Amino acid sequence: VPLPELLTARALFTDVLDIAGWPKRRFYEMLKLSATDPTEKAELERLCSKEGKKDYQAYASESYTYAELLEKFPSAKPNIGHLLDYVPDIKPRLYSIASSSRMRGNDECHLCIIKNEWDATSGRNCVGLSTGWLDELEVPSEGIKMRGHIHPSAVTMPETHATPMLMVALGTGIAPMRAFIEERAAAKRDGEECAEMALFFGARNRQEYSYEAEFDAYQKEGVLEHIHLALSREQKEK
Ligand SMILES: Cc1cc2nc3c(=O)[nH]c(=O)nc-3n(C[C@H](O)[C@H](O)[C@H](O)COP(=O)(O)OP(=O)(O)OC[C@H]3O[C@@H](n4cnc5c(N)ncnc54)[C@H](O)[C@@H]3O)c2cc1C
Incomplete structure (x- = not known):
């Protein structure tokens, strides 16, 4: 720029x-x-x-x-x-849209962001530029305006909801999958024919599975039939 x-x-x-x-x-x-x-x-x-x-x-x-x-x-x-x-320019950070406009309308868009933190050799805690800034942001009740660009997604849904979907995601890779699940839930509620959905999700621990309650509800509703978790720090086998 x-x-x-x-x-x-x-x-x-x-x-x-x-x-x-x-x-x-x-x-x-x-x-x-x-x-x-x-x-x-x-x-x-x-x-x-x-x-x-x-x-x-x-x-x-x-x-x-x-x-x-x-x-x-x-x-x-x-x-x-x-x-x-x-010194290079600050690069834009990319985030996947984690919600469906069919379910939530065009005025709402969710992101699923994990704060990027690591320890330097001396043990001092370091935080990523964008996620650290977001974490400290104090949002007034009227909200704040942010600039962003929308790129077409690299991962897309099948053409019809009658096609079964198997989704595999790690960490914040859950974001586009959550959008797909919402999209299919909205289609099912509208009476469209929907095939099965299965999710394989990997994270370090259960706290990183932030959509647990929501996905369990979709499972009960018959939208997301199969959920398989791999939580590397909570189970012996890797
Ligand atoms: C297509 C795409 C989709 C994405 N979707 C999501 C999403 O949905 N959710 C999400 O949370 N993230 C997503 N990301 C990742 C996101 O874009 C950012 O990379 C992430 O949030 C980290 O940004 P940050 O500015 O906080 O960290 P940065 O400041 O960019 O740091 C990133 C890493 O660089 C290293 N680093 C930075 N500064 C130093 C330094 N001084 N010395 C040594 N090492 C350093 C560290 O290893 C650090 O972990 C996506 C990325 C891509 C490419």
């Missing part, structure tokens, strides 16, 4: 550049060239050298972001032009 003609520095760093992202090696190289403090320069030279490969990997597994590296090496003061060259 081309940059607008006028942009504040704040907007550049909050809305455009991925300063909370994962720095590539070339960013270390650029910092090495711009650092003026001898100790910082020597450390960056080591990180960029063959001998410093292990230390570089340790930095990467510590999940330092572009912003954190700039704080760690304060004598390196790349200008905005360099930052535009070396």
Whole structure:
């Protein structure tokens, strides 16, 4: 996306550049060239050298972001032009629609999102940019407006509900399956002929099976006849 003609520095760093992202090696190289403090320069030279490969990997597994590296090496003061060259733009995150417009109408669209969290080698907790932002979002009662694009789905339903469906999903991969189940439930309630549906779902634990009550109800209703779970942290066999 081309940059607008006028942009504040704040907007550049909050809305455009991925300063909370994962720095590539070339960013270390650029910092090495711009650092003026001898100790910082020597450390960056080591990180960029063959001998410093292990230390570089340790930095990467510590999940330092572009912003954190700039704080760690304060004598390196790349200008905005360099930052535009070396820090990529924030990429859009894709989420699958998890609801059916036939069941819920055109004004409602559900997403099923899991917060992306991991531990760096030191044990500090790291959170993904988009899911961390969503998690902290305080939504007023009137809601908030968000921009998004809709892409055609890579996974599609059979042409008629008379075709049986076998669905296999892991984690948030359940999202499009939930939309299919709702679509078929709406068709069944409208009296259409509907074939059997079966779901195989894998997750780490039962908490990640967030649609349990809903899917159990669809099972009783005869929409989703078969549900098979594989919860890797709750069962011995993998
Ligand atoms: C077609 C498609 C459909 C999708 N549908 C869904 C969906 O329905 N629901 C859903 O929850 N997700 C879905 N995703 C995934 C989603 O798009 C995001 O990738 C996910 O939410 C993580 O985004 P984030 O910004 O929170 O994490 P990011 O900040 O993008 O981080 C992602 C990963 O990158 C690594 N990482 C990031 N920064 C660093 C760093 N500084 N150092 C080291 N490692 C780092 C970590 O391993 C982290 O787990 C889908 C993806 C695709 C491609």
